[in-house]
Amino acid sequence: MPGLIRAVRDLLTRLLSRRRVSGDTTGCPPATPPKVTAPGGDRPGSGECLRPVVPAKPVPLPPEGQPAFSRWKVRESERPPFGKVGRIFIEGDALVIRTDRDPRCFSLPLDGAAAVLAGDSRAILLPTGDAVGTARLSASGRAVNFLIGPVLYTTPRARVTDVLEGRARKAAVFAGEARPWDRAGQ
DSSP states (O other), X not given: OHHHHHHHHHXXXXXXXXXXXXXXXXXXXXXXXXXXXXXXXXXXXXXSOOOOOOOSSOOOOOOTTSOTTTTSOOOOOOXXXXXXXXXXXXXXTEEEEEESSOSSEEEEEHXXXXXXXXXXXXXXXXXXXXXXXXXXXXXXXXXXXEEETTEEEEEEHHHHHHHHTTSOSEEEEEEEESXXXXXXXX
């Protein structure tokens, strides 16, 4: 109870001793900075009024005709170079590649898949045994690329490893153009 009495006394003292300055609508004296204390303690944000913070110097505006956000470049959105078109999975002793674009079923022997992950290039086969393309790591080594005819199919290397080691049953296959750098001039 003594704390409440002290708080009321302090509040009344501050209210009765405050000077009013003509034209000052905030109620704070212009010469002295406001004291931020609570009536009953040292909690900030109560009792006294606060003055608005004015920046020391104004924020510069861009010259006339120059966009406000000139450090960013606006680009037209492009279609992604790869889209999901199929799956890879293990069937028997082969890594099977099934796509929506081609009704044929492609396969890569499991020992060939291990060689591809080691950095070698191997043939992709049809069920008849005919070679129709090649499998190899991407330039960065983070994807496995299957080049079948003019189409480049790719799968992240980590997903291929997951399928081969049995952590996943299947992985997505993405397709792009055989040479995406040819699109640059279009």
